[in-house]
Amino acid sequence: MKRHAQVLQLEKSDSTQDTTITRKKAKIPNISHNHEQNFIQLEMFQAQVYYYHSIFSLQDCLKYYSDLASLPYWSRPVFKIFGRPATAARLTCSFGSTPDKTYRYSGTVAKVDSIDYPPFITIIKDIIESILNAKFNFVLLNWYQNGNDSIGAHADDEGSLVPQGVIACVSFGAPRTFMFQNKCDKKLVHKIILENGSLIVMKGTTQQFWKHSIPKEKKIKDGRISLTFRQLK
Ligand SMILES: O=C(O)CCC(=O)C(=O)O
C-alpha cells in the first residue's frame, strides 16, 4: 500500500479544476499469475486514462530492459520543426506490419524496423493484450537514456490509427513523469509518475482533448524504455 501511495502522485496545475483518482479492480484473464490486478482511473475531463502500477516483477523488468537495450534498431528520429530538421531527444525503433512500412506521427515518419516482433516483445504484447482484452498491431519503442531525453507535448491522433482506439504504454527503467495538458485550457495539467514495470492506457477521447509528454528531468541519471502498443487501421 505504501508503494501505491508513492505511485499516485497525481498533481494538478494552478487551474481550479479538481483532480481526483479512483481505484478499481480488474480481473486478468489468461495469465498464469491470474489474480486481481489493481489499476486506477485518472479522473480527467474528456479522457479515459488508466494506470496499472506493476504489471511486471522487478526481475522481469531488469531482464526486459537489458533485452530492449540490446536491440540493434535504435536510432534518433529526425523531425522537421518549422521546416528545419531537428534530432529527437530520445532513441526509437518500431515493430509491426503496416502496408507501407511507415507510421506517421508527431511530425515525423517512423520506419518500421521489422514486421517480426522479437519473441520477448511478443510475450509482453500478449500479456498486455490479455490484461486489456484488446489487440495491437504496432509498437513504437522509446529509449530515454537519462533525464535529458524527453518527448514533447503531442497527441497520438494520426489518421493511420483506429479512431478512439487504445494506446498501451509499458515502462521499464527509471520512473519518469508523464504529463497531460488540456488542448483548450493549457493551464489544465495532470502528472503521473510512470514506474518501472507499469502500464498506462489511453483510450476514447483522450487524444482528441489532451496532449501528453515526458518532460526533461535533469536530475535523472538512469534510462527508461517505453513500449507504446497501438492499433493501426
Ligand atoms: O514514453 C512514453 O511513455 C510516451 C511515449 C509517447 O507518448 C509516444 O511514443 O507517443
Ligand SMILES: [Fe+2]
Ligand atoms: Fe504519445
